[in-house]
Amino acid sequence: MNKRLAHVDDVKVTAISIGSGFLIGDLTFSRARSKALAVQEETTSFTDWADFDSYPIFQRDLPPARPVINIDSSFHNHHPSIIVHNIKLKGISTAGLFQIGGIDHIEGEGRLKHIRILSEEQ
Template sequence: MYNRMVYVDEIDITSALISSHFSIGDVHRASPWSKVLAVQKEGSEFVSDTFNFEDFPIFSLQPTSPLPPITISSFHYQNQAIYVNDIHVTGVSTSGIVQVGGIEHIDSISRTKHIRVLSDEQ
């Protein structure tokens, strides 16, 4: 992996959250992961600990095996610095990556379960 200098004039990121990564420079490995239970409930009463990750099979599934690496024809400048003028990112979330530079390996997992609890369904 190369260790190059990165020169960025301006970066504007509005939102970066939930296990997201923002990196400048060359990175060997990034492994963001997240488990999210998103509950939308009608009404004003909130009861915590109503749902558990263990109650939903999606959170206990093993990830599939990664695909074999692919080779593409490209060109690169091994010892040249990276120059970037302006970057604008509205949002990066839930195991997403914004990378200015090279990255050798990405292993990202996001498991999200959305639940809606409506008054007429209770």
């Protein structure tokens, strides 16, 4: 990786959640993963739904990775550093990644099963 310095003046991030990251600088490898069950139920009692093995979406094989893109050795940066003045970011969620810098390899996986259990209409 062609490494550079990152100069960051001001960053404001409101929220980072569910397997996500905010990074300043170079990174060799990142694997962001998330599994989530979102249950909406019209009831006064809570039922435990956190058994990922019960839902096929969490058991499926991922599609094969795309081929690596090789950049020939004549690639060069025109500036010796990355300069960032101001960033306002509301949120990063569900295996998301925000990075100021370079990365060699990244894998991301987000799986969500949304379940709605609604009372019968009268």
